[in-house]
Amino acid sequence: NAGVTQTPKFQVLKTGQSMTLQCAQDMNHEYMSWYRQDPGMGLRLIHYSVGAGITDQGEVPNGYNVSRSTTEDFPLRLLSAAPSQTSVYFCASSGGSRIERGASTIHEQFFGPGTRLTVL
Amino acid sequence: DAKTTQPNSMESNEEEPVHLPCNHSTISGTDYIHWYRQLPSQGPEYVIHGLTSNVNNRMASLAIAEDRKSSTLILHRATLRDAAVYYCILRSARQLTFGSGTQLTVLP
Numbered sequence: 001n002a003g004v005t006q007t008p009k010f011q012v013l014k015t016g017q018s019m020t021l022q023c024a025q026d027m028n029h030e031y032m033s034w035y036r037q038d039p040g041m042g043l044r045l046i047h048y049s050v051g052a053g054i055t056d057q058g059e060v061p062n063g064y065n066v067s068r069s070t071t072e073d074f075p076l077r078l079l080s081a082a083p084s085q086t087s088v089y090f091c092a093s094s095g096g097s098r099i100e101r102g103a104s105t106i107h108e109q110f111f112g113p114g115t116r117l118t119v120l
Numbered sequence: 121d122a123k124t125t126q127p128n129s130m131e132s133n134e135e136e137p138v139h140l141p142c143n144h145s146t147i148s149g150t151d152y153i154h155w156y157r158q159l160p161s162q163g164p165e166y167v168i169h170g171l172t173s174n175v176n177n178r179m180a181s182l183a184i185a186e187d188r189k190s191s192t193l194i195l196h197r198a199t200l201r202d203a204a205v206y207y208c209i210l211r212s213a214r215q216l217t218f219g220s221g222t223q224l225t226v227l228p
Contacts, residue, residue, distance in 0.1 A: 004163075033216075035218075040220075041220060042207060042218035042219050042220045042221055043164065043207075043216075043218040044218070045215055045216065045217070048215065058215060059215075059217070090163050090164070092163070092164075108154075108166035108169065109156075109164075109166060109216065110166070111163030111164050111165070112163055113162065113163055114162075114163050
């Protein structure tokens with residue numbers, strides 16, 4: 001298994017440009033998510049999905065869109081890049097995401113290697 | 121959202137045990153306690169998780185206080201490869217909320 005893969009590894013954008021960060025997993029995981037990590041900080045959740053066709057917002061969703069048309073892929077779109085979106089972006093997936101009686105049964109999350117994005 | 125508090129940094133000598141503390145006084149009954157670590161320039165890596173009982177796996181042990189307001193990650197014999205930022209995270213139904221973590225330095 002390749003696990004969680006992300007492309008590109010590095011990207012430089014100009015303010016106002018749009019682009020899509022790709023994320024794919026081959027573990028048949030239902031749960032996928034996107035995080036950003038600013039220098040010296042912990043990760044912050046942008047968007048997540050509990051299955052194909054289902055997405056929801058995390059802590060910092062503004063300026064980003066996601067879709068989940070297949071179980072394997074979870075792309076993150078930057079609509080109009082801003083310097084404040086300069087960050088490292090991590091995609092993650094996990095299995096066993098079905099929620100039962102309010103208690104999480106989500107198992108460990110597997111993270112991709114990250115995409116380092118710079119917006120000028 | 122429930123938050124966690126960890127020391128910013130800790131040091132340990134190689135091959136000695138390390139106890140990494142975490143406070144989570146506002147934890148709810150359905151929050152799982154997860155620990156991840158992040159090596160330089162890499163994505164986070166799952167270490168261990170638990171709900172109420174202490175847990176052991178090949179990487180570490182997790183000791184959870186009886187009132188669940190704190191927990192401790194135990195690395196039984198630190199190696200140089202264990203130098204990383206360790207995150208204590210409360211897992212609500214659908215989200216992981218990362219704090220700033222503890223930078224662990226392992227001295228040879």
